[in-house]
Amino acid sequence: MRNNAKELALLSLYMQRTQRAYERYRNDLKPMQEERKARHAQELEQARMLYQLADAEGQDYDPQQDGFVFSLPELKAAMDLFHRGVKAKRRHPLAKGEQSARISAADEKSGANSPQEHLEKRFTAGSGATSVGPRPRTMP
Numbered sequence: 217m218r219n220n221a222k223e224l225a226l227l228s229l230y231m232q233r234t235q236r237a238y239e240r241y242r243n244d245l246k247p248m249q250e251e252r253k254a255r256h257a258q259e260l261e262q263a264r265m266l267y268q269l270a271d272a273e274g275q276d277y278d279p280q281q282d283g284f285v286f287s288l289p290e291l292k293a294a295m296d297l298f299h300r301g302v303k304a305k306r307r308h309p310l311a312k313g314e315q316s317a318r319i320s321a322a323d324e325k326s327g328a329n330s331p332q333e334h335l336e337k338r339f340t341a342g343s344g345a346t347s348v349g350p351r352p353r354t355m356p
Contacts, residue, residue: 259284260294267291 270277
């Protein structure tokens with residue numbers, strides 16, 4: 217019985233050490249992964265710009281010649297995504313953050329502290345209503 221208790225205590229100690237080592241390695245890994253992802257995004261943006269320049273000049277582009285690990289289809293997809301994002305910002309003012317700026321300016325005028333208060337004041341102003349929502353039905 218005493219022998220089993222000693223083995224159980226050792227097993228518990230080893231499990232604690234393993235758990236602490238796992239947590240330490242995981243905590244060390246997270247910043248490295250974030251750095252790698254940021255570097256990947258930066259390199260993809262550089263390769264996309266070089267591909268776009270070559271395309272505008274009517275030249276072929278091979279990202280491996282510039283030391284990138286990206287494939288041409290991957291660069292084309294990144295360029296397509298970039299251009300769609302630019303087009304969306306041009307066409308939709310909400311994508312630029314103009315709506316939040318308009319609400320903020322209106323909040324200052326109306327004295328509202330939040331966008332929700334702004335909406336409540338806007339929809340209840342002059343109507344005598346005290347809340348936002350559907351109007352009650354009236355019976356004939």
